[in-house]
Amino acid sequence: MTIGAWVLLASVLLAAAYGGWRVLTDGRVRRAAPVAASVPGDEAQAAPSLLAGTAYADSLGDHRTLLQFSSAFCAPCRATRQVLARVTEAHPGVVHLDVDAEQHLDLVRRLGIMRTPTTLVLDGDGREVARAAGVPRADQVVAALA
Amino acid sequence: MSRDQLDPRGPQLNAVLTSVVLALVLLTAPAAAGVALLALQAALFATGVVLGVQRTPAAWLFRRFVRPRLAAPTHLEDPAPPRFAQGVGLAFALVGLVGYLSGLTVLGAVATGAALVAALLNAVFGLCLGCETYLLGKRLTTRDRAPAPVG
Known part of the structure; x- marks a missing residue:
């Protein structure tokens, strides 16, 4: 050959x-x-909010935050937006944040985001509960809200 | 804006045609016909970059012959990602041309093969590999303000 x-x-x-x-x-x-x-009750000190020090520090949802990383050249980012918008509509206390990865490269590096779309599910204190790369499966996102 | 939206099966047809051309290049280059075929593919990539993916020969074929036979698309897409990917394809095709023309056949074949992997992923799985390298490229080429913690 x-x-x-x-x-x-x-x-x-x-x-x-x-x-x-x-x-x-x-x-x-x-x-x-x-x-x-x-130490019980010391969680906040053990793991600070992933968004601490960013422009989104005060935008956390009471219960969960769906933190989506998007970019300019990303076809599935739009579908991801739609999936996450439907989840937030149906679940009070859940907030959807759509972050332009290119504008927040230090956050992207710190969180180990390799491609867009990547979605992180954060708890009320801004700690990572779960993450998905690609268009997240809605039922699994809902499961991560519990 | 909605007028500029794209049936994603158009770029997918383009990726099928690109895959066939690049496979033929790998089987025939560095013979003159193979190199000419790679130059043609580079020109097609350039059409997508300069005019946009809706004004390429493949897009015309799709509108004229394929789309009338298909059901309406389940969703529309933004044309910017596939256009960017055509630019990535163009870069690899040009490296491949330089390789074949300068006698570096291995370089020519590997660069052509890289473009073929991306075209196949788009054709078969609908993935845009070029688009996904965009963020990685930004991560690598932009300096961090503070050292990133490990882990």
Whole structure:
């Protein structure tokens, strides 16, 4: 086989493997590791709000915040917006924040956001409960509100 | 604004055609016909970047022959992401051309292969790999104001 034929084969296998992985994992809402609070009632000190020091520090929902990271070149960001808007409409105390990732790159780095859309579910104190990359599955977002 | 929205199956057809062309390039280059085909694909990428993805030959084929046979799209999309991705494809096609024309056949094949992976992901799975590299590119090329904590 020529070099080109090998590269063609490798490209097809790579695309199939990555695409298959994305089909399986896209939009899956994964729980964050629970925050260890050694002293009861001391949670806020153990893990400060992820949004502390940002323009969104005072925008947290009472119960949950759906923190969406979007960018200019992102087709699924719009569908994500619609899913999260429907969830916030149906659940009082839940707020949807849509953040332009490009404008908040330090936050993006700190939170390990690799692509858009990525959605973080934050609790009332701004700590991560769960996150999803890709258009989040609505039922799993709702499950993360409990 | 809604007039500028895009049936996402248009760019997907474009990705199918791009995949076929790039596969043929890999099977024939560095012979002259293969390199010419890659130059043609680069020109097609450039059309999408300069005129927008709704004014490419593939978009015309889609409107003329494919869309009339399909049901209405379930959703419309913003044309900016696929246009950006055509730019990423153009960059890889140009690197591939430089490789093949300068005798660096491996460089030519690998760059063409990278563009092919992105085209296949779009054609088969509807993913826009070029779009997803946008944020990564921003992360890598913009300095952080404070050192990021590990973990």
